[in-house]
Amino acid sequence: MKRIKALSLQKKLWLTISLFLGAAVLFSYMMIVYIYENIYIANIEQNLLSEGMNLAKQYEGGPIDESFKQKVEWLSEISNAEIVLVNNPRELSACLPFEIDHHSIINEKEREQLLEGKTITKKGYEQTFARNILGIIIPLLDKHRLMGILYLYIPLASIEEVFQQIQIFVLSGGAIFLFVTVFVGRKIIIHLTNPLKHMEHVAYKVSQGDFSEKVAVFTEDEIGQLAKAFNQMSSALAEEDQRKKEFLANVSHELRTPLSYVKGYSEALLDGVVREEEQKQKYLKLIHREASRMQRLVRDLLDLAQLEGTYPLHQTPFSIAQLAEETIEKYEPFLHEKNIHIEMNVDHDLIVVGDPDRIEQVLQNLIDNALRYTEDGGTIRLEIAEKQGKCQMVIADTGKGISPHDLERLGERFFRADRSRSREHGGTGLGLAIVKQIIKLHNGSIHFESELGKGTTVSILLPLYQEIR
Amino acid sequence: MLLIEGGKAVSIRFLSIVLTLILFLQGCTTQTYEPIERDVPILGVVNLKEHSLSFINHITKQPLAKWSMDEPFTKVQLLPDHDTLLLYGQEMEHISVYKLSSGKKIADWPVTKGIAHIALSHDNNHLLLVNEKNATISIMTLKGKIVDEIHVPPSPFSIVEDVNHKRWIVIHFKGGIISVIDQKTKKVIQTINTFESAVSGLVVTKTNELWVGGHGGGETMQQDVCIYSLNNGQLLEKVRTETMPIQLLQMNDFIYVLSHGTNMLYKIEPVSKKRVRSIEIGANPFAMIKTDQEIVVASYDSSEIIYVDPTALTMKQKIKVGKGPFYLFFRPAEGKR
Numbered sequence: 001m002k003r004i005k006a007l008s009l010q011k012k013l014w015l016t017i018s019l020f021l022g023a024a025v026l027f028s029y030m031m032i033v034y035i036y037e038n039i040y041i042a043n044i045e046q047n048l049l050s051e052g053m054n055l056a057k058q059y060e061g062g063p064i065d066e067s068f069k070q071k072v073e074w075l076s077e078i079s080n081a082e083i084v085l086v087n088n089p090r091e092l093s094a095c096l097p098f099e100i101d102h103h104s105i106i107n108e109k110e111r112e113q114l115l116e117g118k119t120i121t122k123k124g125y126e127q128t129f130a131r132n133i134l135g136i137i138i139p140l141l142d143k144h145r146l147m148g149i150l151y152l153y154i155p156l157a158s159i160e161e162v163f164q165q166i167q168i169f170v171l172s173g174g175a176i177f178l179f180v181t182v183f184v185g186r187k188i189i190i191h192l193t194n195p196l197k198h199m200e201h202v203a204y205k206v207s208q209g210d211f212s213e214k215v216a217v218f219t220e221d222e223i224g225q226l227a228k229a230f231n232q233m234s235s236a237l238a239e240e241d242q243r244k245k246e247f248l249a250n251v252s253h254e255l256r257t258p259l260s261y262v263k264g265y266s267e268a269l270l271d272g273v274v275r276e277e278e279q280k281q282k283y284l285k286l287i288h289r290e291a292s293r294m295q296r297l298v299r300d301l302l303d304l305a306q307l308e309g310t311y312p313l314h315q316t317p318f319s320i321a322q323l324a325e326e327t328i329e330k331y332e333p334f335l336h337e338k339n340i341h342i343e344m345n346v347d348h349d350l351i352v353v354g355d356p357d358r359i360e361q362v363l364q365n366l367i368d369n370a371l372r373y374t375e376d377g378g379t380i381r382l383e384i385a386e387k388q389g390k391c392q393m394v395i396a397d398t399g400k401g402i403s404p405h406d407l408e409r410l411g412e413r414f415f416r417a418d419r420s421r422s423r424e425h426g427g428t429g430l431g432l433a434i435v436k437q438i439i440k441l442h443n444g445s446i447h448f449e450s451e452l453g454k455g456t457t458v459s460i461l462l463p464l465y466q467e468i469r
Numbered sequence: 470m471l472l473i474e475g476g477k478a479v480s481i482r483f484l485s486i487v488l489t490l491i492l493f494l495q496g497c498t499t500q501t502y503e504p505i506e507r508d509v510p511i512l513g514v515v516n517l518k519e520h521s522l523s524f525i526n527h528i529t530k531q532p533l534a535k536w537s538m539d540e541p542f543t544k545v546q547l548l549p550d551h552d553t554l555l556l557y558g559q560e561m562e563h564i565s566v567y568k569l570s571s572g573k574k575i576a577d578w579p580v581t582k583g584i585a586h587i588a589l590s591h592d593n594n595h596l597l598l599v600n601e602k603n604a605t606i607s608i609m610t611l612k613g614k615i616v617d618e619i620h621v622p623p624s625p626f627s628i629v630e631d632v633n634h635k636r637w638i639v640i641h642f643k644g645g646i647i648s649v650i651d652q653k654t655k656k657v658i659q660t661i662n663t664f665e666s667a668v669s670g671l672v673v674t675k676t677n678e679l680w681v682g683g684h685g686g687g688e689t690m691q692q693d694v695c696i697y698s699l700n701n702g703q704l705l706e707k708v709r710t711e712t713m714p715i716q717l718l719q720m721n722d723f724i725y726v727l728s729h730g731t732n733m734l735y736k737i738e739p740v741s742k743k744r745v746r747s748i749e750i751g752a753n754p755f756a757m758i759k760t761d762q763e764i765v766v767a768s769y770d771s772s773e774i775i776y777v778d779p780t781a782l783t784m785k786q787k788i789k790v791g792k793g794p795f796y797l798f799f800r801p802a803e804g805k806r
Contacts, residue, residue, distance in 0.1 A: 088690070089712060089730035094753050095684050097517055097543070097795065100666055101643070102687050115752075115770050144752035144771030145732060 010193045017185045018178075025174040032170055036163050044134060044159065045121060048081055048152045052119070052138040055083070056150055061142040072150065080154065082129075087140075087148030091128075094146070103127055105151065106137065114139035115146055122153070132156035195223050199230055211238035250414035254297055254429065258290035293428075300430040303361075304413070307437040313355040317465040320391055321346035321384050323356055327363045328382065331371070338376050346384040350391050351465035358438045359462075365431040366395045366458055372427060373399035373456070390444075391464050396457040402450040410448050411436040502572035503534040507552060510802040511569075512758075512765060514774055515545055516791030523790040527760060527799070530776065530786055536572070540565055544796045546587040546596065548611055551800050557584045559601065564613070569800075578613035581605075585642075586627040597637065599625045606639060606650065619655050621648050629670045631679070631699055638679060640670045647681065649702070661702040664691055671717035673724065673739050678705065682714035682726060694726055696742070708742050710735050716757040718764070720779050725764060727757040734766060736782050746782040751775055758797040767794035 007015070058071055064087045076083035086092060086105055093104040093111045105128045110120050120137040135153030139146055195215065202213050211234055215227040265283040274280050324346055335342055352359070370380045378398040385392055402410065409415045414429040439446045443463055450456040505511060510527035520540060524533040542556040542565065553575075556565040561584065566576040583602025590597060590608075595616075598607040601624055608617040626642035636658075637650040647670070649659040665686020670679055677699045685691030693707035694714050712730030719725070723745065726735040732754060736746040751768025754775075758765050763785065764777040772792050776785040 089753075090684075090688065090690050094730060095666075095713070098666070098668065098684060099642075100684055100686075144768065146752070146770065 009196065010189055013189045013193070014182075014186055017189070018182050021178055021181050021185070025178050029170055029174060032166060036166070040162075041123075041134060041159065044154060045136065048134070048136040048154065049119060049138075051075070051079060051081065052083075052136050052150050052152045056138045056140060059140045059147075062147075064140065064148050079152075081152045082154070084151040084153075085148060086151060092146055092149060106149065110137065111146065114149060115141070115144065117141060123156070126153070129153065129155075134159060192223065195219075195227055199227060202230070202234070206234050206237060209241070211235075211241065247413055250429070251301070254414060255294065258294045258297075261290040262287050297428045297430070300428045300434060304430055304434050304437065307434060307441065311441065313358065313441055315353055315355055317351045317353050318356045318359075319348065320350050320352040320359070320393065320462070321348045323360060324363060324382060324384055324393070327360055327367065331367055334371055335380075338371065338374070338378075340371065340374055340377070341379045343379060343381040344383075346382070347386060350384060350386060352391050352462050353465050354442045354462060355438075358441075362435045362438050362460070363395075365435050368427070369431060370395060370397035370399065370456075373397065375399070378455075386464070387461070389464065391462045393460040393462065394457060396455060398455040401452040401454050401456055402448075403452055404450075407448055407450055411446075500574070502536040502567075504572040505534060505569040507570050507803045509533065510761075511800050512760065512774070513545065513547070513554070513798040513800065514767060514790045514794045515543065515796035516772070516793055517543060517769075517795035518793030519791050521791045523794070525774070525788055525790070527801075530788060532788065532790070535791060538565075544586065545798055546589065547798050547800055549589065549593040551803070554798075555587060555596075557587055559583055559585055566613070576613065578609075580607075580615075585625070588628045588630070591630045591632050597628050599628050599639065601626055601642065606637065608655075617655055619650055619657070621650070621657055622646055622660060626667070627669050629672050629679075631672050633674055633677070634699060638670055638672065640667050640681060640683070642666055642668065642683075645686070647679070647697070647702075659702055661697055663695055663697075663704075665689070666691070668715050669717055671719060671724065672699065673719060675722070676739050678739075680708075680717050680724060680726075682710070682717050684713050684715065690730055694737075706742055708737055708744070710737075710744075715755065718757060718759050720759045720764065723779070725757065725759075725779065727754055727766060729753050729755055729769075732768075734764075734777065734782065736779070748777070748782050748784070750777065750784065755795050756797045758799050760799045761801060765797055765799070767797050769793055769795060 055075055059068055069085060072083055072085040090102060091105045093106050093108055096108045113120055117139060122135040124132060126133045133153040133155055135151060138150040140148040199215050202215050205213050214231050217224050217227045265287050268274050269283055274283055374397045381396040383394040411432045413433045416429050436446055439460060445461045447459045505524055512525040512527050514523040516523060520538050522536040526533045541558045541560045543558040546555045552568055552570050554567045554569055562582050563577040563579050565574055567574050581600060581603050583600045584598055585601040586599040588597045596609040598609055604621055604623045604625060606619040606621055607615045609615050621639055622641060622644060624641045624643035625639045627640045629638050631638055635652045639648045645663055645665045647661040647663050648657045651658045663681055667681050667683030670681050672679055679697045679699055681695045683691050690712050692709060692711040694710050695704060696706045698705050710726045710728050712728055714726045714728040716727035724737045724739050726737060732749050732751055734748050734750045735744050738745050750766050752770035754766045755769045756767040764779050766775045766777060768775060772794060773787045773789050774794055775787050778785050
């Protein structure tokens with residue numbers, strides 16, 4: 001069993017096909033033997049019987065006379081079969097039940113059958129004729145007296161001669177057929193399994209990090225589909241690999257900037273280059289600001305890593321409007337500071353199923369972004385309403401907007417529509433990525449709309465409590 | 470209802486005793502066949518193919534009874550009381566003793582396997598058991614006790630008594646010999662060469678001859694009855710009785726020879742050895758017996774017996790019997806012994 005498992009698919013297929021072909025050839029051979037046995041021999045048997053019966057009709061009872069003997073002899077000469085007339089009582093087992101030391105042509109049981117007027121069919125070795133025969137014994141009865149028998153037989157050798165020719169034909173034909181089909185079968189199997197072998201080779205390369213090679217797709221069958229899927233998988237892996245590299249580059253870049261600040265300013269302080277107390281305080285504030293930035297960055301990275309993994313949501317039904325209002329309250333000072341007007345239009349009846357802390361994080365990140373990019377005196381609009389059986393949450397600002405090209409990339413990690421300004425504004429570049437991930441975990445959807453100079457609108461759809469029930 | 474609570478144990482014991490008793494009684498009961506009354510003259514037939522006995526009323530020529538047995542017997546011998554019938558066969562290790570008048574088996578006399586023929590001695594006092602396998606002639610009392618055993622050459626098949634010379638003549642199936650036993654010394658005193666597969670002999674006192682018939686050995690089929698001198702054992706003559714004359718009997722100064730190969734019955738004048746008459750009879754007939762008036766022939770293949778008029782040698786009547794009639798015996802009516 002282990003050995004079979006260890007065989008290659010090619011060999012397994014080839015072996016299976018060969019076995020089935022072999023079985024088919026064997027089966028046809030057996031069929032021919034069966035037909036020979038049952039039809040050919042039965043036919044000969046029937047001919048012998050009718051010939052014998054016709055001859056037996058010529059016997060009219062009484063002792064077997066010369067004219068009948070001559071008839072038998074004459075028929076024996078012209079017939080294919082050997083016809084023997086036996087009227088010797090000894091050969092007819094007439095002496096039984098005495099134990100005569102003589103092998104009779106018929107035995108006691110056969111004599112009984114013959115006495116009843118039945119015929120006997122014999123196949124196999126016959127001691128009397130010292131060879132294998134197919135024969136029929138027909139009784140010549142004079143009332144109850146078994147006066148003789150007609151033994152019609154054909155040596156099996158002559159029948160087998162016919163069969164031997166068929167056998168040779170069948171066996172050689174079968175062998176050629178088997179050889180050809182097995183050979184052709186092998187070619188077909190190789191043709192079928194070669195793409196698989198190629199895929200194995202490419203898969204090995206992919207595992208080594210080489211995404212350059214693709215599987216050639218020649219067919220549209222299952223193997224062709226598999227090759228396509230494989231290529232897609234390989235491309236996805238390559239993209240993912242690329243994203244990972246970019247991510248690492250981004251992370252290191254994002255960390256490098258605050259680190260440089262911290263290092264530079266702290267060196268300046270340590271070297272005593274800065275003498276004025278006011279200047280020192282300024283440097284220390286800068287160091288503190290950059291350290292906080294790094295802390296936020298690390299926190300966001302951790303959040304994202306958790307959300308992208310198997311993060312357990314603590315789902316519960318809650319009022320989304322209430323959550324939004326509470327969140328907005330926290331931003332009151334900042335809104336006031338920037339003189340930003342907030343428009344709220346929320347439906348208090350809507351109950352959403354989700355993790356309230358995470359949804360709050362979504363709101364915070366989006367409001368953060370809106371605050372960050374909206375000029376003083378602008379407006380932020382927050383709407384919560386039911387739409388198509390779901391809860392739609394819209395946060396729109398009157399900020400500077402995002403170009404259509406950048407809009408597509410929103411939500412990518414470390415992507416910022418305005419790189420230079422963002423860092424100033426204190427964002428980590430991970431906020432929208434986190435938002436997208438949380439919404440995904442809630443089976444919701446997120447959609448961005450923006451026009452340069454006019455502002456950005458973020459629409460979120462979340463499942464309602466009723467819907468789930 | 471016997472299994473009432475309280476008396477349970479007693480009832481079970483009672484039941485088991487009853488059951489044992491029933492089984493015991495059943496085991497003891499031997500089969501009873503239809504009795505054959507003593508005052509009816511009968512012809513008995515051994516049907517070899519079905520191991521049965523057919524009884525024919527000799528007067529009415531009607532079948533009287535049929536006893537189907539489960540023993541491999543081939544021949545029978547009626548004792549002088551005309552009521553006790555001995556059943557024996559080559560494969561049996563006992564002689565089964567039956568009473569015709571009661572239809573019951575009365576005894577099993579143990580013997581060695583291989584009994585081919587049992588003859589009653591001329592004085593009606595002893596039985597002569599021919600054991601083909603052991604090559605012995607045993608002398609047995611009418612009570613089943615073996616009193617003497619005579620060793621003879623191999624394959625003894627049948628025995629006849631030569632009353633005048635006080636000898637027993639044994640026909641051997643294999644070896645092509647006849648052995649002569651002196652009744653006084655109980656020793657083989659002479660062996661005579663004959664043909665193979667001889668089966669029966671007839672002592673013809675009138676001519677002081679022994680007529681021997683049989684099958685012939687191997688491919689040779691015996692075509693004649695061989696006649697030997699009882700004085701010196703010389704082959705005197707051969708009488709053509711084709712084919713395979715196996716049964717001989719003497720009746721009213723004629724010898725009758727039955728040949729199974731050609732289904733022929735010959736009537737021969739013993740002095741001139743001329744075939745007086747002949748008749749084609751039965752299908753493969755093996756047995757022949759004389760009654761008070763007729764000769765009866767058993768036709769093996771056609772399962773019938775044929776009454777023959779011995780004078781005209783014509784068939785009088787055919788009676789259907791069991792399958793494969795192989796041996797016959799005749800019991801005259803009581804008082805007609």
